Amino acid sequence: MKQHPLCTDCEPASTVMDLPIPAGLKQEWSNLETRRRFLGRSGKVLGWAAMSSLFGEVALRGDVRDTKGQPRTPGRDELKLPHFAPKAKRAIYLFMSGGPPQIDLLDYKPNLAAQYNKDMPDSVRGNQQLTGMTAGQAHFPIAPAHWPFKQYGQTGTWVSDLLPYTARMVDDLTIVKTVNTDAINHEPAIMLMNTGNMNAGKPCLGSWLAYGLGSMNDNLPTFIVLQTKTNAKENNQPVSSRLWSSGFLSSEFAGVGLRSGGDPVLYLADPSGVDREVRRQMLDAVEQINRQTLEEIGDPETNARIAQYEMAYRMQASVPELVDLSKEPQSTWDLYGPDAKEPGTFAYNCLLARRMAERGVRFTQVYKRGWDVHDNVTGMLPLLCQETDRGCYALVTDLKRRGLLDDTLVIWAGEFGRTVYSQGGLTPENYGRDHHPRCFTTWMTGGGVRPGLTYGETDEYSYNIVRDPVHVRDFNATILHCLGIDHNKFTYKFQGLEQKLTSPVPASVVNGLLA
Amino acid sequence: MTVAGSSKQIRTRLFAGIGAARRTWVATLVVSAALLLLPVIVKLDGKPHADWEQFIGRFHPAAVHVPIGLILLVPILEIAGAFRPALREAAAFILALACLACVGSLILGYLLAHGSGSTGATVTRHMWGGIGLAIGLLLCLLVRPVWAMGSTPRIYPLLLGCVMLALFWTAHQGGSLTHGAGYLTEYMPGPLKRMAALGAVNAAVPNPDSFYTKQIHPILDANCIACHGASKTEAGLRLDSYEALMMGGKDGPVIVPRSADRSLLIERVTLPAGNKHLMPAEGRPPLKPAEIAWLRSWIQAGASSTANKVAGVVIEERPREAPPQPVGDYSQWADEIETMRHAQGAKLLPVSSKPSDGLILNTEDVAASFGDAQLAQFQKFAPFIVEADLARTSVTDASFDTLARFTHLRALHLEETPVTGSGLSKLAGLSQLNYLNLSETKVTADSLAPLRSMPNLRHIYLFNTPAQPASAAETANANAGGTR
Numbered sequence: 001m002k003q004h005p006l007c008t009d010c011e012p013a014s015t016v017m018d019l020p021i022p023a024g025l026k027q028e029w030s031n032l033e034t035r036r037r038f039l040g041r042s043g044k045v046l047g048w049a050a051m052s053s054l055f056g057e058v059a060l061r062g063d064v065r066d067t068k069g070q071p072r073t074p075g076r077d078e079l080k081l082p083h084f085a086p087k088a089k090r091a092i093y094l095f096m097s098g099g100p101p102q103i104d105l106l107d108y109k110p111n112l113a114a115q116y117n118k119d120m121p122d123s124v125r126g127n128q129q130l131t132g133m134t135a136g137q138a139h140f141p142i143a144p145a146h147w148p149f150k151q152y153g154q155t156g157t158w159v160s161d162l163l164p165y166t167a168r169m170v171d172d173l174t175i176v177k178t179v180n181t182d183a184i185n186h187e188p189a190i191m192l193m194n195t196g197n198m199n200a201g202k203p204c205l206g207s208w209l210a211y212g213l214g215s216m217n218d219n220l221p222t223f224i225v226l227q228t229k230t231n232a233k234e235n236n237q238p239v240s241s242r243l244w245s246s247g248f249l250s251s252e253f254a255g256v257g258l259r260s261g262g263d264p265v266l267y268l269a270d271p272s273g274v275d276r277e278v279r280r281q282m283l284d285a286v287e288q289i290n291r292q293t294l295e296e297i298g299d300p301e302t303n304a305r306i307a308q309y310e311m312a313y314r315m316q317a318s319v320p321e322l323v324d325l326s327k328e329p330q331s332t333w334d335l336y337g338p339d340a341k342e343p344g345t346f347a348y349n350c351l352l353a354r355r356m357a358e359r360g361v362r363f364t365q366v367y368k369r370g371w372d373v374h375d376n377v378t379g380m381l382p383l384l385c386q387e388t389d390r391g392c393y394a395l396v397t398d399l400k401r402r403g404l405l406d407d408t409l410v411i412w413a414g415e416f417g418r419t420v421y422s423q424g425g426l427t428p429e430n431y432g433r434d435h436h437p438r439c440f441t442t443w444m445t446g447g448g449v450r451p452g453l454t455y456g457e458t459d460e461y462s463y464n465i466v467r468d469p470v471h472v473r474d475f476n477a478t479i480l481h482c483l484g485i486d487h488n489k490f491t492y493k494f495q496g497l498e499q500k501l502t503s504p505v506p507a508s509v510v511n512g513l514l515a
Numbered sequence: 516m517t518v519a520g521s522s523k524q525i526r527t528r529l530f531a532g533i534g535a536a537r538r539t540w541v542a543t544l545v546v547s548a549a550l551l552l553l554p555v556i557v558k559l560d561g562k563p564h565a566d567w568e569q570f571i572g573r574f575h576p577a578a579v580h581v582p583i584g585l586i587l588l589v590p591i592l593e594i595a596g597a598f599r600p601a602l603r604e605a606a607a608f609i610l611a612l613a614c615l616a617c618v619g620s621l622i623l624g625y626l627l628a629h630g631s632g633s634t635g636a637t638v639t640r641h642m643w644g645g646i647g648l649a650i651g652l653l654l655c656l657l658v659r660p661v662w663a664m665g666s667t668p669r670i671y672p673l674l675l676g677c678v679m680l681a682l683f684w685t686a687h688q689g690g691s692l693t694h695g696a697g698y699l700t701e702y703m704p705g706p707l708k709r710m711a712a713l714g715a716v717n718a719a720v721p722n723p724d725s726f727y728t729k730q731i732h733p734i735l736d737a738n739c740i741a742c743h744g745a746s747k748t749e750a751g752l753r754l755d756s757y758e759a760l761m762m763g764g765k766d767g768p769v770i771v772p773r774s775a776d777r778s779l780l781i782e783r784v785t786l787p788a789g790n791k792h793l794m795p796a797e798g799r800p801p802l803k804p805a806e807i808a809w810l811r812s813w814i815q816a817g818a819s820s821t822a823n824k825v826a827g828v829v830i831e832e833r834p835r836e837a838p839p840q841p842v843g844d845y846s847q848w849a850d851e852i853e854t855m856r857h858a859q860g861a862k863l864l865p866v867s868s869k870p871s872d873g874l875i876l877n878t879e880d881v882a883a884s885f886g887d888a889q890l891a892q893f894q895k896f897a898p899f900i901v902e903a904d905l906a907r908t909s910v911t912d913a914s915f916d917t918l919a920r921f922t923h924l925r926a927l928h929l930e931e932t933p934v935t936g937s938g939l940s941k942l943a944g945l946s947q948l949n950y951l952n953l954s955e956t957k958v959t960a961d962s963l964a965p966l967r968s969m970p971n972l973r974h975i976y977l978f979n980t981p982a983q984p985a986s987a988a989e990t991a992n993a994n995a996g997g998t999r
Binding site: 080081082083084085086110151154155156216217218219220329331358359360401402403406484 | 879
């Protein structure tokens with residue numbers, strides 16, 4: 001290739017002709033690929049691009065049309081779900097946003113105490129790129145867990161003194177010590193955990209389940225999100241509705257968030273002067289208008305809007321019963337503790353999650369923020385554990401004694417783990433921990449998973465995985481498996497691809513976790 | 516040369532060789548004697564020694580491949596040398612090199628065994644194999660010049676053949692040390708194994724149902740025999756058979772029948788974490804509390820090899836749950852099922868995309884208005900329904916008549932319903948029923964009696980009922996897991 005006369009130092013760019021392809025093919029190609037032909041073809045491509053943008057996003061969807069050409073979502077029968085008889089009919093996901101420090105809670109490393117304040121060997125970290133928060137540190141002093149661990153249950157599982165309630169149920173738990181993720185910062189990591197992709201725009205686990213398995217109770221949303229009130233003493237990372245978005249699926253499958261303070265749903269009661277009948281008439285009228293719009297424009301989101309109005313109408317009747325805790329027996333309060341009486345606490349949300357499971361809500365996700373302990377671990381971690389430990393235990397125990405744990409999957413996880421080395425200064429009293437994507441600990445229990453199992457092994461620094469890694473995608477594939485779904489077969493066509501929760505990199509169900 | 520006339524010549528040539536290389540002979544004898552005496556002077560006593568010994572010794576598994584390669588080369592070069600004489604000259608050099616390398620890796624191996632305190636039959640065999648091999652090679656080196664001079668006494672080829680056999684045998688012992696005994700035949704195809712009669716080695720087990728065979732041996736087998744077995748016998752203790760276990764090791768017996776507290780085995784597995792005598796050693800996971808409890812009870816009961824039961828230990832044996840019986844194909848009723856849904860509100864959801872998995876009767880969204888009359892209308896689909904969720908509906912004891920016709924029912928939810936349990940006996944015919952939830956009803960313990968005869972009914976939930984008050988439930992569930 002010729003160089004520009006003024007350009008003295010640029011390297012000659014390689015052309016197609018430099019590629020190692022047969023000479024005959026090169027000849028044929030150069031005969032065909034004339035300038036006229038290239039320009040002609042480009043025009044066509046641009047035309048298609050323009051056309052698709054004129055049709056809007058709808059044209060990119062894989063919607064099925066009914067006989068009248070109206071867009072609609074594929075029916076239950078067409079999805080052929082569940083693929084096989086599931087062990088769990090519903091799931092409750094306790095999401096510990098911020099990244100709980102596995103070393104201080106469940107991944108016991110007794111040998112670290114002897115290495116207090118010693119530098120972590122470089123070979124352990126390898127060429128890993130750290131976050132901006134610790135990349136500048138000259139030293140990576142090892143901070144052993146501040147709290148002692150003890151063995152519990154028949155399985156003799158080591159649990160930190162911070163989690164006395166979780167310790168009581170270790171024989172029921174499936175602890176996974178080797179979950180690992182691709183992202184080192186909150187937003188991409190939490191997106192990956194929830195939607196299988198670091199970038200926003202993909203449907204989350206709950207939306208996939210709502211779409212694929214449908215509702216068991218038409219009076220309540222299929223997918224409900226409960227947020228725990230934040231504690232100002234903790235380091236709260238934002239949690240946005242992107243995490244329960246339905247992405248390219250119809251928005252009727254998005255998670256419905258209940259408020260953590262005051263009324264769980266605003267304007268639930270009809271205003272004075274409007275009775276149930278009037279409300280019904282109003283909604284019927286709105287639906288007629290919406291149907292007209294649907295016929296004129298053909299946007300399937302109009303369908304979603306109609307469905308959402310109907311859901312809201314039914315929730316006016318079902319939600320007050322759902323959140324009315326006055327009939328709970330004393331044994332409930334004994335189990336969940338006094339926190340559960342205060343709306344918005346984690347314990348309260350756990351109690352609501354149990355009531356939702358009873359009433360056929362397919363997927364409930366409880367978010368607890370504040371696990372981002374970059375500094376002051378000894379100050380914040382006891383608070384966090386105090387807020388969540390009893391609720392987790394109460395939920396699992398309550399489901400179990402009521403016979404619901406047999407077909408409910410309960411998952412406890414954050415978006416990543418935390419480093420063994422201290423971020424900032426290390427003193428005998430305090431330390432901090434940075435984000436750590438290479439391994440973190442989660443647990444599951446209930447329908448489909450093997451109780452009393454600790455899966456996978458990390459190295460002596462809880463930094464790298466020694467045995468049985470479980471990537472986030474494998475983790476999600478396993479959750480789908482427990483609910484009767486083959487993650488490779490459950491797809492939705494969008495932007496020309498068969499999209500799935502676990503794409504694009506191949507994932508596999510972790511058979512070792514299954515009952 | 517004829518065979519008969521050769522013997523005298525050989526002798527003269529041999530002695531000529533001796534005369535020519537007396538110093539070589541002496542050196543060979545000294546080295547051989549040193550090698551033979553090594554295990555007597557520096558004993559493998561089963562105790563770990565200096566760390567530096569282990570450090571150097573651990574190169575043995577890698578270094579050992581050098582002499583192996585060299586020794587294998589020797590016969591190849593000798594045979595090829597018949598056609599290309601230059602190669603035969605190389606053979607002499609390679610043989611000398613192999614000899615050196617062999618002695619070198621022998622020393623490394625000895626350091627490894629001495630440093631780490633390994634003993635055991637395989638270790639001993641591997642050691643003697645190595646020593647024999649080194650001496651064999653030295654002798655080869657000695658007799659080779661005689662053979663190479665042109666006369667053909669068979670002593671060198673014979674010796675070389677023996678060396679090759681010794682090499683294979685020794686290498687196999689080494690392999691068994693690293694990979695475990697029987698690693699070669701582990702994945703041998705079945706027919707071959709039978710031909711080699713390897714499957715028949717399992718000696719007759721005295722009592723296959725004894726507590727020792729079923730509970731104790733598996734614990735030792737899974738946790739201990741890697742270091743206390745045939746291939747590696749740390750501290751002279753083997754735990755791979757009842758006799759060996761009772762015999763104990765260097766420190767005396769490890770089991771004192773009827774006294775768990777005086778049994779060394781129990782002492783070693785119950786030491787606090789971090790103690791260097793805690794067993795299993797080398798970072799292996801500790802025994803589970805239940806396993807220790809079984810060991811203790813077994814020793815307390817007399818550590819018998821034949822007793823089937825041990826006082827105070829109840830091993831829950833749970834037969835596998837019966838696979839669900841497939842139901843018929845309900846696809847032909849699809850339209851009617853849909854009509855029912857619109858009329859009743861209650862849904863019939865498929866368990867999975869396979870019709871033979873059956874249907875779930877789901878009443879969650881119409882629970883308030885669902886009663887005995889509504890349930891009766893689902894009788895038509897009764898054979899296809901494998902799960903009936905009637906929680907929080909108003910069905911009463913009268914419905915047990917209807918439910919008795921749900922012949923494929925596996926799970927039945929009746930939580931928070933007005934049932935009192937008086938008709939539970941009608942369910943006795945549901946042979947598939949596996950799960951019954953009667954939580955928060957008025958069911959009493961007496962009314963549950965008829966359920967005892969149901970073979971598959973494993974999970975009965977009675978939370979907050981007269982049969983199981985809420986106050987007792989948490990502890991009861993903690994122990995029994997909510998199952999029967």
